[in-house]
Amino acid sequence: MADPKVPEDGAVELGTPDGTAPTGTMSTRRLRSEDYNDYSSTDVTPEGSPPDGMNGFAHPESYQRFGETNGTTWYQTLIHLLKGNIGTGLLGLPLAVKNAGILLGPLSLLVMGVVAVHCMGILVKCAHHFCNRFQKQFLDYGGAVMYGLEATPSACLRTHAIWGRRIVGLFLIITQLGFCCVYFVFLADNLKQVVSAANGTTNDCSPNRTVVMTPTMDSRLYMLSILPFVVLLTFIQNLKVLSIFSMLANVAMLGSLVVIYQYIVRDIPDPRNLPLAAAWKTYPLFFGTAIFAFEGIGVVLPLENKMKKPRQFPVILYVGMSIVTILYISLGVLGYLRFGADIQASITLNLPNCWLYQAVKLLFSFGIFFTYAVQFYVPAEIIIPPLVARVSERWGWLVNLLLRMALVCVTCVLAILIPRLDLVISLVGSISSSALALIFPPLLEIATYYSEGMHPLVIAKDIAISLFGFVGFVVGTYEALVELVAPAATVVNATTVLVQ
Numbered sequence: 001m002a003d004p005k006v007p008e009d010g011a012v013e014l015g016t017p018d019g020t021a022p023t024g025t026m027s028t029r030r031l032r033s034e035d036y037n038d039y040s041s042t043d044v045t046p047e048g049s050p051p052d053g054m055n056g057f058a059h060p061e062s063y064q065r066f067g068e069t070n071g072t073t074w075y076q077t078l079i080h081l082l083k084g085n086i087g088t089g090l091l092g093l094p095l096a097v098k099n100a101g102i103l104l105g106p107l108s109l110l111v112m113g114v115v116a117v118h119c120m121g122i123l124v125k126c127a128h129h130f131c132n133r134f135q136k137q138f139l140d141y142g143g144a145v146m147y148g149l150e151a152t153p154s155a156c157l158r159t160h161a162i163w164g165r166r167i168v169g170l171f172l173i174i175t176q177l178g179f180c181c182v183y184f185v186f187l188a189d190n191l192k193q194v195v196s197a198a199n200g201t202t203n204d205c206s207p208n209r210t211v212v213m214t215p216t217m218d219s220r221l222y223m224l225s226i227l228p229f230v231v232l233l234t235f236i237q238n239l240k241v242l243s244i245f246s247m248l249a250n251v252a253m254l255g256s257l258v259v260i261y262q263y264i265v266r267d268i269p270d271p272r273n274l275p276l277a278a279a280w281k282t283y284p285l286f287f288g289t290a291i292f293a294f295e296g297i298g299v300v301l302p303l304e305n306k307m308k309k310p311r312q313f314p315v316i317l318y319v320g321m322s323i324v325t326i327l328y329i330s331l332g333v334l335g336y337l338r339f340g341a342d343i344q345a346s347i348t349l350n351l352p353n354c355w356l357y358q359a360v361k362l363l364f365s366f367g368i369f370f371t372y373a374v375q376f377y378v379p380a381e382i383i384i385p386p387l388v389a390r391v392s393e394r395w396g397w398l399v400n401l402l403l404r405m406a407l408v409c410v411t412c413v414l415a416i417l418i419p420r421l422d423l424v425i426s427l428v429g430s431i432s433s434s435a436l437a438l439i440f441p442p443l444l445e446i447a448t449y450y451s452e453g454m455h456p457l458v459i460a461k462d463i464a465i466s467l468f469g470f471v472g473f474v475v476g477t478y479e480a481l482v483e484l485v486a487p488a489a490t491v492v493n494a495t496t497v498l499v500q
Contacts, residue, residue: 071308074316080303081296081320083250086327088182088368089293090257091346092425093328094335096289098343101277102336106329109290113325115465116294119441120317126441126448127301138305141298142168145440148447157447168440169382171432172298176378177411178428183372184230184415185424188222190348190361197353205354220416226369227412233373234380234404246374249367256364259356260347261331264338271337284479285426287472292429293328295437345421376411380404423480430476438469 072080097105127139130147139147142165149161196216236242278286304313335347344350348364351357384403388396418424442462446454 072303072306073308074312077303077307077313078316078320081299081316082323084299084303085294085296085321085324087179087293087371088186088346089289089295089425089429090328090331091186091348091364092289092422093293093332094339094343094347095345095422096286096293097332097336098341099278099282099286099289102271102274102333103276104278104283105286105336106333108286109329109332110325112290112294113321113328115468116291116297116437117318117321117325119437119465120297120300120321121314122441122445123297124300124304124313124317126444129448138301140301141172141436141440142166144301145444148444151451152447153451168436171435173379173382175295175298175428175432175436176375177407177414178424178432179375180372180408180411181415181418182421182424182428183368183375184223184226184412185219185419185421186346186368187226187365188219188415188419189346189421190365191226192216192219192222193349193353194358194361197358203355205352205356220419223412223416223419227408230369230372230412231405231408233370234376234408235401236373237377237380237400242374242377245370249370249374252363253367256348256360256367259360260351261334263351263357264331264334264347268334268337269340274336274340281479284430284472284476285422285483287434288426288429288476288480289422290328290429291433291437291469291472291476292425294324295429295433296324297437297441345425376404376408380407383407418484420484423484426476426480430473430480434469434473434476439466439473442466 093109097109099105100108123141123144126148127144130136130144130151131139134147136143145164145168146161149157149164152158196214199214300317304310304317307313331347335350336343339347339350342350348361351360380403384400384407387403388400391399415424418427442465446459446462450459
């Protein structure tokens with residue numbers, strides 16, 4: 001997860017999971033109309049007739065919209081797409097490659113990238129189809145699934161179509177809160193390592209230099225120490241203010257990635273001892289981490305919706321995701337080549353304990369800290385407004401803050417219960433990211449076009465992708481839970497292995 005950094009571009013377009021009460025969608029609609037003058041690439045023409053031929057990317061010249069001067073340029077959209085797909089999942093990919101093998105790992109990442117981009121294209125195509133058919137200005141992920149179920153021949157699915165929106169909303173909430181859990185573990189592990197090596201930190205960045213680690217408190221205590229600051233951060237409810245922190249976070253993480261790359265490309269040892277393919281038992285853990293990194297499908301429709309020239313979006317999608325895939329494969333392979341069997345859950349934990357790389361860890365932690373608030377904004381805007389509406393206006397502000405604090409505490413408690421960064425990433429990826437990125441889009445395509453006639457090969461392809469995602473969902477979740485309950489014999493203490 002991929003790790004979406006721009007929920008303002010993505011899942012905030014959801015509305016409430018059930019898509020009903022205006023109370024729950026008030027903030028979402030306000031964000032679209034006031035904060036970015038958001039208009040759809042599928043708006044009807046000034047005469048009121050919808051554009052023709054909007055059946056995927058085949059007819060981009062049919063796109064019509066209002067307010068083009070207020071939309072985003074191709075460059076801005078590309079940056080947002082990259083930002084929405086590059087996050088903490090990237091730092092875990094070297095360990096993912098280890099779990100798959102030095103040959104099977106990058107090949108699997110390439111295949112998964114191609115399939116993930118194809119599913120993004122399916123989602124955009126189906127959304128365009130229903131916008132054209134029902135003259136809608138915009139459809140989010142949940143709305144597209146709901147209309148897809150209404151288009152099926154099955155009376156039962158048509159009757160319960162609203163559950164399509166609710167299920168997608170639920171998985172998006174789980175995904176976003178899962179990201180927040182990952183951030184707690186990431187912050188705790190990196191801060192613990194920095195503090196442990198503080199007394200021996202010098203300007204000598206030689207990898208052969210031995211640093212005596214000072215005993216410090218458990219990483220779970222670091223999570224509790226961070227908790228009050230994260231709670232205060234989430235009390236900021238203005239997305240424009242959060243966007244400032246998001247920009248600072250992106251600059252910090254970009255600088256850190258540059259330093260990480262320049263370190264791992266130097267002094268790469270002989271790779272011939274690395275296995276071409278790892279044991280199949282660890283492959284499900286690879287799947288969970290990889291799909292966590294690639295899960296940026298939530299940002300696709302809102303980004304296309306905000307463009308000045310949406311006909312450019314297909315090219316931007318393929319170019320942007322090609323860059324993301326190359327970045328994923330390069331960091332995963334180079335990180336594993338550089339550190340071999342010693343690679344840890346986040347590549348930052350393998351960096352030398354000198355001032356330069358300690359600063360890198362702190363910079364990345366700084367970026368992740370502020371990214372928490374941006375990611376948290378999504379489930380908060382879905383869950384909290386309907387609950388606040390049930391109390392009087394006098395107590396609404398207090399209930400709002402208490403609910404925010406409770407949600408943050410839930411993510412902290414879950415992180416404490418699963419303090420292994422690799423397992424948290426794999427669980428979130430297997431449980432929710434696989435459903436959103438691989439399972440739902442192909443089924444949506446079948447539901448959308450089956451009544452209009454589909455080639456049997458297209459149906460077979462969609463079923464195969466969904467089955468692949470479902471198998472990864474089941475096996476990845478199972479293996480992550482097994483590893484959590486009964487870790488491998490080589491892992492004596494899961495928490496200390498991550499931060500030693």
